[in-house]
Amino acid sequence: IKVPVTKDFAIDTHVLEAKFKEAQERGIEVFAIIGSAPSTATGIFDNLECISEFAQEHNIWFHVDGAHGGAGIFSKKYKHTLKGIAQADSVVIDGHKMMMMPALTTALLFKDENNAKATFSQKADYLLTDSEHEDWYNSGKRTFECTKNMMAIHWFTLLKLYGEEVFDAHVTLLYDLGSLFADLIEAEPNFELALRPMSNIVCFRYVNPNSNFEEQNNLNIKIRQYLLEDGEFYIVQTKLKNVHFLRVTVMNPFSTEEHFKALIHKIKAYVIR
The missing domain is CATH 3.40.640.10 (Type I PLP-dependent aspartate aminotransferase-like (Major domain))
Known part of the structure; x- marks a missing residue:
């Protein structure tokens, strides 16, 4: 049910x-x-x-x-x-x-x-x-x-x-990194969070104010495909109320703010090329 x-x-x-x-x-x-x-x-x-x-x-x-x-x-x-x-x-x-x-x-x-x-x-x-x-x-x-x-x-x-301390440190760090990535997304004018993350799973999308709903979805589908083919980053996708979002799960404890910024930069570079 x-x-x-x-x-x-x-x-x-x-x-x-x-x-x-x-x-x-x-x-x-x-x-x-x-x-x-x-x-x-x-x-x-x-x-x-x-x-x-x-x-x-x-x-x-x-x-x-x-x-x-x-x-x-x-x-x-x-x-x-x-x-x-x-x-x-x-x-x-x-x-x-x-x-x-x-x-x-x-x-x-x-x-x-x-x-x-x-x-x-x-x-x-x-x-x-x-x-x-x-x-x-x-x-x-x-x-x-x-x-x-x-x-x-x-x-x-x-x-x-x-x-148990190793699990405390590991989970806490990854959740913190998820929150950090969300902060960086919120600071970008053409990026949008689906919602504020509660864990290390972050859903977001690139928003072009001049595009309609279908164009927005298609753009984010193309962004993900580009990232997969490029090979530097691996992210997945999800749909929430028919809106297409990119989805990152931060699993590597050695991830840094610079990695997140590089991902954002690569997405922006693809869109404006």
Whole structure:
């Protein structure tokens, strides 16, 4: 069930109750609600605290998609973006996105470990046997694949060698760099932010005041294609309410203000050539 978003592209929590009743009237049983932390397209975090209260009130499962921004929980400066995540029934976090781990490294966390067993448990007499004690280490009993790569070793190694402080420093720096890039975009008269970033994901576009809507979109599509072919910078794109935006995710902690200025200069040089 789709729920409208606010002007800042976060889920509109004010309409949750109305959407829930609408689903009931249509005979649809709502069993879960998902909060984005953040949305991949915009880098904007949903109000997890408000969503958790709604989920508890209606006794439905609350899942948080923290694949990108779940690591923000380690940042003293930015953990406020995840306020309410502690009430989630389940959370997913990708270690290979904001935690410097090789791909693929994904963690699925359950508030109640019994739900992990009940959801993914399987029986195979030729392979799995019942045990008298809780063999928490046997992931084969609660995964579809049965045999998996030992992804947990990535988490263990970084935590053992560097502690949680390395995640605090890394996430905080990248989010700060995202804010810095947004500042530079706002200072440019022919550039426009889609919205103020809450993370290291920044959506922006070049604006030509003499162009119409379709021309503006086509121009930004051409800018991205030029950058890809040029090879110095790699950026992606997204569409928000049919407006075409360029999208930068700052992932390299060695990125500097000079790199951002060089990207802006290259875009301007392409447009005026």
